[in-house]
Amino acid sequence: MANFNEDFLQTIWKYQYFDKNSLETTTGERIEIKKIGFHNFHEGPDFLEAHIKIGKLEYHGHVEIHKYASEWNQHEHQEDSRYNSVILHVVWQHDKEMLRQDQTILPTLELKGRVFLDVLRNYERLITKSSELLCADELPDVPDILKFSMIEKALVERLEKKSILILDSLAQTNNDWEETAYRWLFQCFGFKTNAIPMGKVGSSVPYKVLQRLSFQQRSLEAILFGQAGLLEGETSDEYVLDLHQEYLFQRQKFGLKFACHAHEWKMMGVRPSNFPCIRLAQLVQVLRQNPNLFSTVLHELDNFQNFKKIFAINLPSYWQEHYRFAKKAEKTTTKGLSKDSLFHLAINFVVPLWYTYGKYLQEPEWKEKCIDFLQTIPAENNYILRKFKAVNWPVQHAFDSQGMLGLFHNYCSQKKCLDCKIGQNIIKPQKMGRPEKKRKFG
Structure with a gap:
């Protein structure tokens, strides 16, 4: 041996x-x-x-x-x-x-x-x-309280990693929580595939500028689409031409530096509902409805039902008929945020923001609030979570699914069984x- x-x-x-x-x-x-x-x-x-x-x-x-x-x-x-x-x-x-x-x-x-x-x-x-789950055969003999404890540990480690990103952003914005929350929202709206270019757009426009223009939808759209590089190129679409003119004016007025080009956005394999134009159009509506975004998330949100009200939006008629500029969709739809999108934002935008805020203020009750909130959100469903379901480990809500994702990526896939409470329990002597x-x- x-x-x-x-x-x-x-x-x-x-x-x-x-x-x-x-x-x-x-x-x-x-x-x-x-x-x-x-x-x-x-x-x-x-x-x-x-x-x-x-x-x-x-x-x-x-x-x-x-x-x-x-x-x-x-x-x-x-x-x-x-x-x-x-x-x-x-x-x-x-x-x-x-x-x-x-x-x-x-x-x-x-x-x-x-x-x-x-x-x-x-x-x-x-x-x-x-x-891939080395402990699969022994899991039935592992106490539920120990499995719960390990899920919680993996979840907190996952939140710790995200809190580092948020605290870095907070330092860059001179401890401005509203600006930080706005930038974090943009990154989360990228939904992994386009998180990087979406983050660039959010960082390129001061939140105070968008707050000043919160009642001017045309100006908000022009700035965000323009900074995203999505108004580039020749077109005969009057809506695009109008936004382009407005963007040139607002860009000069606020001294905005160009954020990214159209080719930086990933479109291959992306569902139309996740196209960058749709996501930016949705962001415009969210920002219009919540000009003080961080304060709203902090003080007016205590359950998932309230969260859905904050993010309940409908897009203008143009975006009900289009997924991208100058190309009509086959079907007309309001294109509000889907259930899966709302779940994603609740898990990846709100919870890390709460956790980091509590960590910043050294108020541990925010951690408990995160855990309680996650237990009101349905679990995600992906190939990793199906591995746990296959070995009869129930995935009941987002607390479970987020913890299991952290467990799989940081322990199971790296075979770090000895750093895991479950692995430690399995190798211990049968009798002490x-x-x-x-x-x-x-």
Whole structure:
């Protein structure tokens, strides 16, 4: 059993899945573990602030984990001052004596022959499976509360990533939450496929400019379509010609810098209802109805029904007959936001904005509000979520689906089972009796 990485040994140390009777260093000094330390997920030793008694002396410092002792030098720890405070080197196999930077011998504990056999077997059985969900067969035996906890953890990590983007935007706008919320809305309206060009358009026009023009639909359309590069090229369409003239005037008036060109928008494989012209036309209506967007989302929204009212829009007659400029559609439709679009915006616009706002103000109740809100939104339906459904893990609402997406992308697909509470539960010993009565791997 040597087919494992360092993270497996970190788990063994973290949960003490080894026989601790008569522990000794490789030089024969008795070891007593009083405190394992805090798992460090950043640079530096693996476990910080440990408390270990070696021989007759008690030490407070750090613990470093390696598969082979010689990796200490391979990783150049002997030249790194951060490792001078390592009080115990925990390895699978002690293949060579290691020295600290000051040339003192590094106390080493060899785990080979001490790790519980059922832990090794459970881990080997888990990682050798070919399924994308390695834990699929064991999931029925995993407590529901643990699965819920892992979904919540993956969801919060997903929100943390999005909060970094929002906080970056907040810094760029001198802590203007209205401007930040407006820019975030544009990016979310790109619906992944066109998030980048849509973000460019939002960042290129100050929100205060659009607020001033909130009662002038023609001016709003001209600015957004013009900045998007969608008024370029020759045409005989009077509506386009009129918008182009208005855009030239407004662009000069407000000193707008061109945002992007028409070729930057992706059209291949995109449904007509998701064409950039339609999305920008919808944005115009949303901004007209909500001139103080962030305040509205913050103070007038507490459930999904209110959200639908805020985003209930109908497009002008031109866009009821067109999906793009100068080309009539076969059917006439109001082209309001579809249910799926509303779900997408509630999940990806509102929730990350609330979460980031709470994080910024250090008000944890916003996190709870996000979780409650997600539980009122239906779950998405895609090929990833169908994998969880196939192994009888219900996907009941957006809290589940968002957590499962985070779980799949950040853990399952990367085979990070040992960082997952579910994986940790699967590899643990079946019985937590006295260590000396457990079978060991030799």
